[in-house]
Each structure stands twice: as structure tokens, then as C-alpha cells.
Amino acid sequence: MKIELPQVGESVTEGVIGKWLKQIGDRVEKFDPLVEVVTDKVNMEMPSPVSGTLSSIIAQEGETVPMGGLIAEIEVEGEEPASAVPAPIAAPQPQAVNRTGELLKDVAPVGPTGGVLNMETDTPVSSGRKRYSPAVLRLAGEHNVDLSHVNGSGMNGRITRKDVQQAIDQGVATTEPATAAPQTAPAPAVPGADEERIPLTPIRRLIAENMVKSATLIPQAWTTVEVDVSGLIQRRQAVRAEFQEREGINITYLPFVIKALAESLKENPLLNSSWGGDSIILKKRINIGVAMATSEGLMVPVIHNADTLSIAGLAKRVHDLTDRARRSQLRLEDVQGGTFTANNTGVLGSVESKPLVNYPQAAIMTTEAIVKRPVAINDAIAIRSMMNLCMSFDHRIMDGAEASGFINAVKARLEAIGPNTGIY
């Protein structure tokens, strides 16, 4: 049986083969972890879709394989009815498969089509989105346009040649920098006498690609405000011991910040959106990604529906995600669906930073180190705990007015935290 790289995630187009957990000739049981796969979202262990003997490994470690690409073959003994064999990965991660885009195989990297998995259920409404005309494919191929980022204006939402041309003219939706950068910038074959060449780990490569995408595809502007967090510090101190005792976990500043973010995002929906080429796509869910440094590299687990959780609830989610990120046990759904990203650069000692927007989101905000500083209050000098909030945003989606409105709303909420701020 041919084993293909399962299609996971909405915008995932390819994966990097990590470590093979079974070797050629090994006996493999159905659902046994077969191979590690690194995507730009998450690392995962791909379970074997069948029982049998691993007869050949086609994709070697470190190789980049498009979703649906052939990676191995398993010899299946006996007659296993086809109906009993679930689609690869479908059983363990059904929620991922349901949202899977239709990916083009053996075609220039144009990305997922955004259609449904089952090609047979061909309804008039969806057919327009899935099938591209020769002109569209040709133009997209020539300009490396990721068609999943192009909005269709044709019949039933079909992407027309004009839509692709418009996307090219606007300079969006191009996969070129992401795919070309690693390929066109190889390190010199022989390092110089005073140089050492470190090969990229799969995750490093993916981080690099995402950063290039952000830096080249999003025109980003940057803003920063100062926040007096003296009230926040006092409140956290006041509840810390009791919270530790009652919940068994430490409460940090982060849940307070996420709470303020979620509420402010609700008021400022433009910040919770994506650039859609000829439109802006507002996201109805508020899913806040939290950037975390792990031993493997930067991970951004997501707190889904953050606006529905209390500070205590957020504290638990943050704790759970942090814990699992450290132990490399994040699941695919933990890193998917983010609509806004928060990054606590203050923990690194930074007092000001200029983050790169987490493509294709609209903005990213950092919380910087809290520093005690003399501040003028009512014409008197006071020592206050001050923290900077820094934010980069997609200037196509909004202007400084909207961005400032949002970041000042976050600031106001953080400064309003006092002895009466509820935790539950």
C-alpha cells in the first residue's frame, strides 16, 4: 500500500520529513507512529494507516514533500477490505481532515484550493472554487501565486484570470519568496577557512520561510505605547498565593494581557482579520496565539475563543499550552486557527521590539519588560511600574488611527486593573 503524506491544516501545503520511527522491514501496526512530520504549523507523528511491513521509505529525512506526496510503502498481508482502512490520518485527527483544503498534486506550488476533501461531491457552488482554468493555472504558475489566497470574483466564486492578475499587481498571495528563498540562497558548498556551516533543522527552515513571507508580503507599520502596570502587579501579587493553592498553578501577567487583548479585539474587529486581496476578511472567532520559545524553536500555540474565558481560565490554558510546548506535545489543533498573536518579549529583557506579523494575520503585539521608572503624575514625580506594548500591523488593512485605537484600548484595560478586578 502506498503511504501518502496526509493533508492536514488549511494553509499547509507541504511537510518536512523528520525522523522515521520505523525502519524498512519493521512490523507496523495500524496507528503505530510511523514518521515525524514537521509542517509550518506543528510537528506531528504520523500514525500508520494500516498494519503490515514497512517495505520502502521513499521520502528521506529532511526531505520536503507536498501534502499527498508519496512517502513510503507498506506491504499489507492478507485481504484487508478497503472500507476498513480509514483514509490516512483521518481517524486520529478527524477535525483536521474535515477542514482540509484540496491540494494539487504534481503541480507547481500553488497551494491548497480551499475546496472540500471529497472531489466526488461536486456541487455547483463549490466546483467553481476547486477547478482553475488553464489561464489561471498558467498565470499563477508564472508568478508563483498561491491561489488559496486569491478571492474569486467569477461565477460561483471561481477565480478568474483577472483575479490572479489583480493579486499579482497588488503584490499579494505570492509564494515566491517563501519557496524561492531557501532554494535560491544555498550556502556555499565549501565553507571558508574561518566559517562553519550549520545545516538548517526543518523547524528553522520553516520559521525562516514564514518570516520571509511576513516581511515580503505584508507592508508593516509599527507603533508602541507605554502602560502603567502598577495596578496589574499589585493585583497579581494579591491573588498569586491563593491561586497557586487553589489551582495548583502560578498565575502570570500573561492571562491579564490576553484578557485585555481579547476584549479590545472584540471592539476593534479590523485587528482580527486577514488581507484578502480585494477585500478584508474579518475573523469572527478571537483566537490568540502566544509565541513561545521552546528547545526546538519558536512555537505559537493558540488560545481559541479567548474572549469566552475568564482570567483564571486563560491562566489554565496558558499553563497547559506552555507545559505541552516544552514537552513537544502540542497537537496540530493547538497551533491552528490563530487570528492574532501576542509575544512576551519582556521575558527576554527587551524594552522595545518590532515583531513581524504572523502571516496572514493583521497584527502582532508584544509585551515588553516591566521597568520601574519615575513618571510625572499630576505634576509630581512618582515611581511606577511601566511596560511598553509594541505592535506591528498590516498597513493595507488599517491605518494608524485604527491601530492606535486598539493598542490604547489594551493599555486602558491594563491600567484599569485594580483590587476589584475579578479573576474568575
Next chain:
Amino acid sequence: MQRDERVFILGEDVGARGGVFLATDGFLEEFGEERVIDTPLAEASIAAVAIGAAIHGMRPIAEIEFADFIWPTINQIVGEAAKVRYGTNGQLHVPMVLRAPQGGGVRGALYHSQSVEAFFAHTPGLKVVNPATPYDAKGLLKSAIRDEDPVIFLEHKRTYRLVRGEVPDEEYTIPLSSADVKLEGEDLSVITYGLMVHHCLEAAQTLADEGVSVEVVDLRTLRPLDSETILESVRKTGKALIVHEDSKAGGIGGEVASIIGEEAFEYLDGPVTRLAGPEVPAMPFSPAMEAMYMLDADKIADAMRKLAAY
């Protein structure tokens, strides 16, 4: 005829009457009855006489009074004239023109409305011309007369009275097999010929008001087709609508569509679409039914809208 005394005209009513549509009005007086010959009501012999004269060095312009009566000439034209050069290994050739008014929309019913181009355009060895404007008619007719091989020169009856345009007195010719972009556009190519050129131009104007830029290509010659102009237009716009009054199946539109499919597939951004006459044996007589049969600017504009929106 003033320029070349080998040129002569023959057909029913072409002399004393000046042609049923007055196409040869005054010719008899100027050129005399040896060069403007009224023939009996016998189309096969009109064609056969023309072929014989052409083989012997004359330049006959034979007229079939209505294209509906062209069928008796099929044996002469398709069976013989088209094959003479090939069959004699180039020793003989047939430099003749067969003119015929065709097309409907004139309350002509079954026997005065037919479109015959597809039958002749299928035949290697023939050329088929169908001009849409007075200017093109002059330039193309001169080229047809001077061509060394048989040319079927079809004129839409409605264009005789419906279309007016400047025709310079001075000498000019338009090469056969040269299509003409009658209107430049970006969003959609409409490929057509004959009377329909005018309906398409009118529909294109409607679409322009709606923000759709339509290019109208007038084929002018239906065999051989000017593939280059067709392909250039479709490569630019990515969408092709072919419009003709003749019925759809086996018509010129199928040939044009195939050329586009074969040569410009990668440029297509929509289905190559044909808008043509209905699959009905003949033009109805009732004015209401005739209007239903005929294409007009509204029907064409609808087809343009649909393809533009695809």
C-alpha cells in the same frame, strides 16, 4: 471589369434587371451583353459555364440569385471546381467567383433565408468569403476576382440595405484570409462574421456601458480562417464567444472553437462558447418566429454577459 477584360458576369437577372438586389445595376449598359449575361434559371449550368470559362482563361463572376438555390451547383463547385487544380497536377485552375446573397431576417422564410457557408467552408480547394461592411466588400471582392482559384463570395441580404459605410473610389484590395478586429477590447473576444458583426458591435456597446470590454473580431474570410488574429485576440482576453446566424452543429463556430482549443488552451479563462442559430430545418415564415430564430443584439449581449461573468 474596367481594369481586366477577362472579367465577366453571369447569372439570373444580372443584366436587364441589374440583379435582384441591384448589385449589377448599370453594368449591362456599361459593359454590354457579352460581359453581363442573363442566364436561364439553371444554377448548375451557371456554375458549370463559369468553371469552363475560368479554365480557359476568363475571370467569371457567377451569381446565384439566392444562396438557397445554390444546391444544384454543389456537384460543379465541390465535386469539380475545388478539385481541378489538384486533379490536373496544377496544369489547370479555376479563377472564378460564385456570388450569392444569403441569410435571414428579411421575411424570406424557407427558401430565401438560408446560410450556406459551412457546406463550402468544409471543402479544401475552395475559399469562402463573407464581408460585413461596404468597405470590406469592395476590397475582398477585388481580391476574390483576382484569386487564381474558386472563391464563394457570400453577401448577407440584410447588409445590402441595413449597413452603410464609406467606400473609397480609388483602387484597394483586402487580402483573403485576413480577419479584422472591428472593436478592441480586453475582457472577452467575440468572433463573428457577416451581418452578425453589426449585432455584436451593438451588443459590445451595451456591455461597455456595463463595464465589460469586448473585442469583436470579424472573420471576413471563413476559409481559410485567419487563425493568427483569432488566437492573438483570445490569448489577450482569455475568453471566446463565437457568434453566427447559421445553425450551430457543424458550423464555422465549431472550427474556430477547435483552433482556439488546440492552439490557445493555456490562455483560456472560460469555456469557448458558441451562440448560433437554432437546430431547426429552416427559417420560419411567421415574423414572430423569425425573430425568435434570428440572433440579435440582445441575445448576443446576454451571451457576452454570461461568459464575462464566468
